[in-house]
Each structure stands twice: as structure tokens, then as C-alpha cells.
Amino acid sequence: MISGIHAQALFKRYEQLKLIELSKNDLIEDLLRRVSELEDAYHQTKIEHEREIRFNRDIQLHEIELMEQIKRIKKIMDREPFVIVLLDGDKTLFLDQYIRAGEQGGKDxxxxxxxxxxxxxxxxxxxxxxxxxxxxxxxxxxxxxxxYHQAGIIDKPSAIDDFVRGFNESGLLFDFIDVGQGKNTADDKITGCSHDNSYTRLLQETMEDIELTGRISLIEGIPFDKELDNIKDTFRITRFSDVFRGTKISASPITSAKTPVKNAMLSPHPRSASLTRTSTNTSTSSATPTSWSSWASITASNPGDVALQALKPANTSVAPKTPVVERNKLGQRIDRMDFKSISKEELSRIKKMKLCNLFYLLGECPNTNCYHDHDYKLSKEEKDVLRAVARMTPCHFGMTCDDPKCIYGHRCPQSEVGKKECHWGSSCRFEPAQHGIDLAIVKVTKI
Structure with a gap:
């Protein structure tokens, strides 16, 4: 017979075994719950993976379809390719022999x-x-x-019509178009293909697209202006010397007193003269030609007639202040200007207004066919901004310019002292030497 002491020990051992069984059951239940969670996660991951596979397959099929569409479109485009030649006929001049030959010359x-x-x-x-x-x-x-008539190439101005008629009759896709004498004529028609500065900005914008620049070629007859010359290496350049002149037309030595002065006949001169706007029927005077820097804007604006007349001399009873050109220790010209104080919004607004720099900054515009605005009432603050806008166009004489009235730029307005590059980098319109110059004024040149 088991004693009471032994029975209590066995009961205690039984209780311990029950606890172990309970712990084992809890472990098994925890393991089963974990397996269930992992199975759910696996099934969710599997569903997402299958969805991603279907999505990638759909994308690939869509890409293949798009590529096929591109191939079909390219095949259609390549079926009849074409090359467009746009020329500014006021500055891209045909050789004299073609013009003299009239209608047959146009065809040739x-x-x-x-x-x-x-x-x-x-x-x-x-x-x-x-x-x-x-x-x-x-x-x-x-x-x-x-x-052409004033240069003695043709016997009467209307003879140019015979040449144009022959040119237009030579082919279905060849057109010589008269744009008239109004404002924004040839410039608006062919923005992007002129020798002068009025088209440089558009070409600079295309330089950002390498594929586009590869599709553009520049035809050079008369040498490009300096501003366009700075960027022409980005594009293909060709010259058709057996078709177009390589030099400007010189005026005939004998001209009528009523014949207007052509802008192609004016030569650059380091000094500027006071000029006034006149009609094209006004006779020319013997006034000294204006500076090259001023004519850079005039000749770029319109190829039509430019008639000049000297202003009456100002009252000499009051001696005007002697104009000076400020220079640093190296003799480089320094123009006082503070672009940082001008907001970009105001600078952009004034640029879009297309105001005539010569008229508002120098007081007179000698170009009778100028298409820029001369009627806007400019405030003093706006005039300061316009002066800054003008300084953004490089002067052809650079830092050696000695014209105190020159309104154009002689150093990069965006550069800082000591830094040889601005944020425009190699595409800046100013020469590398016009960056980072010393702004300390140590001498002046009196004119």
C-alpha cells in the first residue's frame, strides 16, 4: 500500500508533467500560427510577383507596338524626304552676272x-x-x-523683277518672295537664317538639341557678323561661291542728290555723329558716319533704305561735359552697371517690349525703317533696365572701344572678377577675355 507521502510526491510530479504538456501545446500552437502567417505572406508575394510579370509583359508588348509605329512613320517620312533652304535675300546676294542677265540670269x-x-x-x-x-x-x-541700280549693276531698279521672274520659273519648289517694306518682314518670315545678329538668339536655343543642330546648315555668302560668327562652328557651314557674292555691294561713285544712303554703303568709323530720322526722299549730308557699334544694331534691324541727316549743332553757349571712357590698369574698358540690382522679371519684361535702344538711349534712331518701338513712354527706372539690356549685346570693338556714347557691352555682365567663365560657359556671347576683368578704375580716356 502506497503511503500518503508517496502519493503526494506522485501528484506533484503529475502537476509538473501537466505544465510541461501545456507549454508544449502552446509552442505547437505558436508554430502553427507562424506557419499560417508565412503562408499568407507567401501567397501575397506570389500574387504581387505574378502581377508584376503581367505588367512587364504588357509594357514590353506596348513598347514593341510603339517601335513598330515609329518604324512605319519613319518609313513614310523617308518616302519623300525634303531639304528646305531659307535665305534672307536682302543680305544673301546673287552674283552680279546673274542679276545683269535678267530673266535668264534668274533661271541660271x-x-x-x-x-x-x-x-x-x-x-x-x-x-x-x-x-x-x-x-x-x-x-x-x-x-x-x-x-543693285545704285551700284551700276542694273540700268534701272525694276530690272530686278526680271531676275526674280526667271528664278521663280526655274522650278516648282523655288520661290523668290517680295516681303515689302513693312516692319518685321523678312525677319518674321525666316527667323533663323540671316547673317546678322537678329537671328542669333534662335540659333543659340537650337544648340541645346544636338540632334536638331545636325539637321541645320548655314549658308555663308557675305561673312557673318561677329555675334553669329561666334556660334557658327556648332553647325555645318557651306559657301556657294558660284552663286552668291562674298562681299557687300559698293555704291557707285556718282549718285543722285535724292538717292538715299544704303546701309550696305556705310563704313564703320570710330567716332559717332549726331543723326536724325528722315524720310527716304531727304538728301544725304556730309555728316561723319556713326560708330560701328551703333551701326551693328541699325544694319541688323532692316535691310531697306536708311537716310541720314545731320542734326543742327547744339547751343555752344553752355559747354557740355567732356565724355570719358573709364578703364582699369590694363587699359580695358569698364562700364558701370549693376545687374544684381535688376530683377530678372523686369529685365525680361523690358526685353520683350522690343524698344529701340538707339532712340531711347542715344536720343535718335537713324534707321527710317526701324521696326522697334519708339512711342512708349519710358520711365527713368525702365531706361536704366533698357541700358542694361543693351549692355548684354557685345560691342564689335570689345574692351578697346573708345566711343563714350557706345551703348553696347564691353565685358560680360554676368562674369565676376577673377573668374574666366560665367554661367553661360563656352556659349557666352562675349569673348573669354571679356570675363573676370579687374573693375578698379585707374584712368579715363577723354574723347
């Missing part, structure tokens, strides 16, 4: 241009198979005829 010039274009395309655009060449030339025919 067009045929020669077509042959040169075919040769150029085959050498530089080998991937363009048998393209059609479209030629559009825009010009002020009245002014162009006067210019």
Missing part, C-alpha cells in the same frame, strides 16, 4: 543653286535619299533693286 542662278545643293546633300547628308529641295528667298525687292 536657280539651276546652279539646285546643282550645288544636290552635291552638298550627297556629301553631308548621305542618309537622305533623293530629297526634294525647297528654296524660299525673302527680300525687300524695291530696296534690293535700288541697291
Amino acid at each position: 542662278a536657280a539651276n546652279r543653286l539646285a546643282a550645288d545643293m544636290d552635291e552638298y546633300i550627297s556629301e553631308n547628308l548621305p542618309n537622305v535619299a533623293s530629297p526634294k529641295t525647297v528654296v524660299h528667298i525673302y527680300a525687300n525687292l524695291k530696296a534690293l533693286g535700288n541697291m
